[in-house]
Amino acid sequence: MQTSDPLAVQVRGLRKRYGSARAGFKDAVAGLDLDVSRGEIVAVLGPNGAGKTTTVEVLEGFRDRDDGEVRVLGEDPRLAGRAWRARIGVVMQDSRDMNELTVLEKVRATAASYPDPRDPAEVIASVGLAEKARARTRGLSGGQRRRLDVALGIVGRPELLFLDEPTTGFDPQARRSFWDLVTSLRDDGTTILLTTHYLDEAAQLADRVVVVRDGVVVATGTPETLGGPEARTPVVAWDDGGVRRTERTDRPTAIVARLIATAGPDGEVPGLSITRPTLEDVYLSLIGEHPADHTPTAEARTDDDSVEVA
Numbered sequence: 001m002q003t004s005d006p007l008a009v010q011v012r013g014l015r016k017r018y019g020s021a022r023a024g025f026k027d028a029v030a031g032l033d034l035d036v037s038r039g040e041i042v043a044v045l046g047p048n049g050a051g052k053t054t055t056v057e058v059l060e061g062f063r064d065r066d067d068g069e070v071r072v073l074g075e076d077p078r079l080a081g082r083a084w085r086a087r088i089g090v091v092m093q094d095s096r097d098m099n100e101l102t103v104l105e106k107v108r109a110t111a112a113s114y115p116d117p118r119d120p121a122e123v124i125a126s127v128g129l130a131e132k133a134r135a136r137t138r139g140l141s142g143g144q145r146r147r148l149d150v151a152l153g154i155v156g157r158p159e160l161l162f163l164d165e166p167t168t169g170f171d172p173q174a175r176r177s178f179w180d181l182v183t184s185l186r187d188d189g190t191t192i193l194l195t196t197h198y199l200d201e202a203a204q205l206a207d208r209v210v211v212v213r214d215g216v217v218v219a220t221g222t223p224e225t226l227g228g229p230e231a232r233t234p235v236v237a238w239d240d241g242g243v244r245r246t247e248r249t250d251r252p253t254a255i256v257a258r259l260i261a262t263a264g265p266d267g268e269v270p271g272l273s274i275t276r277p278t279l280e281d282v283y284l285s286l287i288g289e290h291p292a293d294h295t296p297t298a299e300a301r302t303d304d305d306s307v308e309v310a
């Protein structure tokens with residue numbers, strides 16, 4: 001039941017305060033704006049306590065808000081009913097109750113509550129749990145529970161899927177197959193709002209990244225452009241008599257030429273590297289954590305953006 005509204009999520013001035021006059025108040029969300037277009041994957045990044053989960057819970061209709069306008073699939077989650085709920089999928093941070101039911105039974109039971117569910121066996125296979133289909137859910141490992149959470153979130157064929165830190169506890173291989181799954185869901189037209197602490201996950205999956213700090217959005221952009229061109233200025237680093245030197249520059253070749261001209265007889269510049277700040281570097285500066293004075297070293301960098309020249 002697609003509508004013509006190009007936005008799956010529209011949030012303006014969202015506020016949520018916890019606490020009491022006696023214990024003191026905490027503004028968990030402090031005037032947050034957010035748009036998610038249909039068919040988009042948006043990753044919400046932010047440090048612990050930034051307000052990501054609170055925001056997502058408001059959008060899912062699980063938490064009331066103090067102020068702000070919220071539209072999710074064209075409706076206010078506070079007022080929306082069962083038909084609306086059947087159009088969204090939710091993978092929360094905490095695993096749902098596990099019990100004597102098998103994986104297949106549990107996914108089938110959830111599928112039965114949706115009007116047009118996916119095939120439970122196919123969903124189980126897509127999250128890599130085919131071999132556990134007949135296992136009791138209480139016996140699953142942490143990572144397997146998380147995969148089951150994802151299966152339960154997608155079996156209803158949601159138009160909009162919320163994934164709150166979905167790959168916590170996944171091994172690297174499981175994370176990769178999960179990324180493939182999310183990409184295929186997006187290719188099927190599913191809109192996805194994801195929170196994550198993994199910058200590589202955001203870089204891999206997101207069409208757009210939204211950085212939240214202290215309950216407000218501090219930056220948004222594609223993983224490649226977040227922070228603006230200034231934030232991606234390359235850094236030339238080298239060792240100068242035991243001291244690590246760095247220079248941020250749009251013209252790294254000129255600096256390298258100067259260093260080579262003043263190098264010793266062998267023409268080598270010790271520890272020379274040219275590195276373009278990664279999404280992680282940009283993210284850390286946006287949230288006010290400056291990674292080691294922004295001095296990437298050859299040893300510390302393994303990302304594809306880095307260009308080792310020495």
Ligand SMILES: Nc1ncnc2c1ncn2[C@@H]1O[C@H](COP(=O)(O)OP(=O)(O)OP(=O)(O)O)[C@@H](O)[C@H]1O
Nearest residue numbers: 018019026028046047048049050051052053054055
């Ligand atoms: N139920 C609650 N009662 C009181 N305070 C809460 C409650 N839930 C969250 N908070 C507080 O609100 C703030 C935002 O929390 P929230 O869980 O939304 O952040 P988050 O960005 O999702 O963090 P994390 O990355 O750790 O999951 C935090 O300071 C948190 O302690």
